[in-house]
Amino acid sequence: MRIYPYSLTPINFHFVQSARDFIVKEIPLYEWSNHGEHLVLQIRKKGLSTPEMIQILCDVLGCRHKEIGYAGLKDKNALTTQFISIPYSLYSKLKESQNILSQKNLKILSIHRHNNKIKIGHLKGNSFFIRLKKVLPQDLEKIYSILEKISTEGMPNYFGYQRFGKFGDNYLKGKKIAHGEKKLRDRSLSDFLISSYQSYLFNQWLSHRIKLCSILKNFSKQEAFRGIKKSLKIELTLDEIENLQGQKTFFKILDGDALHHYPFGKLFFLDKITQEESQRFYLHNIVPCGILDGQKITYPSKLALKFQEDFLDSKIQEAGSYRFAWVFPQRLQYRYIQEKAHLELSFELPKGSYATILLETLANQELSGESDV
Incomplete structure (x- = not known):
């Protein structure tokens, strides 16, 4: 059982981990060199896990799993953007295949050359956008107070x-x-x-x-x-x-x-x-x-x-x-949409940290991927 620091009582809201309400973007560790034997692709995927995305790239480009580099795993039930490296020799095949990839819920947002293959952990962190629903107005004062504490005092780094x-x-x-x-x-x-x-x-x-x-x-x-x-x-x-x-x-x-x-x-x-x-x-x-x-x-x-x-x-x-x-979450911002009872959150976390733990710290209770809490 996980214990949280900032509330003695739970706060209730509805959270669905979906492409509409859960958006993740990788923050690269460094800038790409724009030369070298590798291509770094910024790819946006929807409804796919990172291994599923890699399998699609292998099938479409005709390459092996070990030729593809990535910095971290991204959720399937989310709209996620991450960086993938492939050999530069696949550039022509990649350009020919963008429509096919798009049909498989993969969109290439940018392409850069780089000296080396991306490896696990080669990222600074991730930025998140999350939409919470059924947030009651009477809970807002407490929610804002806890979010302020999270912003200034930090939060536990549990595994989600x-x-x-x-x-x-x-x-x-x-x-x-x-x-x-x-x-x-x-x-x-x-x-x-x-x-x-x-x-x-x-x-x-x-x-x-x-x-x-x-x-x-x-x-x-x-x-x-x-x-x-x-x-x-x-x-x-x-x-x-x-x-x-x-x-x-x-x-x-x-x-x-x-x-x-x-x-x-x-x-x-x-x-x-x-x-x-x-x-x-x-x-x-x-x-x-x-x-x-x-x-x-x-x-x-x-x-x-x-x-x-x-x-x-x-x-x-x-x-x-x-x-x-x-x-310590960075750039934590929030906005309440009263007519819909939605609370929209955006923030950044270091690599390996879970956005859902920020929600659990706010709710003072454990969540699942689709939760009324």
Whole structure:
């Protein structure tokens, strides 16, 4: 169960993840060089997943999957724009095939030459447009307040429902594979299911940390001492609680945390929290990170490790990594259309972050692809 930071009660609205109400555009990491042996295509797709789009390109252009590069996966139930690289040798075939591609819901918006093939992660982030329906006027004041907090204070970087499959149980299959209780011939599917299990553990850890932060925010030092001991099964000293409550941000940095320069830079570990590091987080210059557990990863230490231990699994043989625990949406704007009871949102998120988590943070409850919440 995911826990959210800014509301004690839920807000209800209707959200449909569709091409009309959910629009995603990739933000490239850098400008294209306009020379080289590759073509970078900016493609708008509708009703297609990224693998389905790649298969269409392979069929139409007569190339192999490994010749096509892409930076990230984009939702099927959305109108999405992303960048794809193909060999320059396919240019003539591409020009001849644009009508065919258009008939298959693929429209090429621009073409540039570039030195290298696009690889996973080669993007700055994504911009989003989302339309919410059945938004009640009496909820607007609270909605605007939460959106302002998200804009200035950030939001949790949970993995969204898309990560866990139609029935939300992919992580259970991944856990069985990691524990040697299940084996699949399809290595790609096996890796995907294990990554779903890693994502589940990350979400559980992040929810645990947000619960800590909620207690620190809403209770006195003495009450927080008792609440943390009872509900989180961890005993902090009164001095530790006082120091944590003194941080300006909702999400608290702990001694021993892994931190990352934001939005780009290096990962580093903080032995003991200082006022300087707390201020850097408050200014959006660094963020705490959580573990996607696996091999060859350095764990946090001290208090941060205490809050991490229950969400580690030494049986995961895949490589581990770190992920932002907290992100700061950029250019967040919103508009209420009273006659339709619609709320339109636009914003940008760093790569790997889910727009639907912003909606969940607003609603204070979990969503699915088509939800009355």
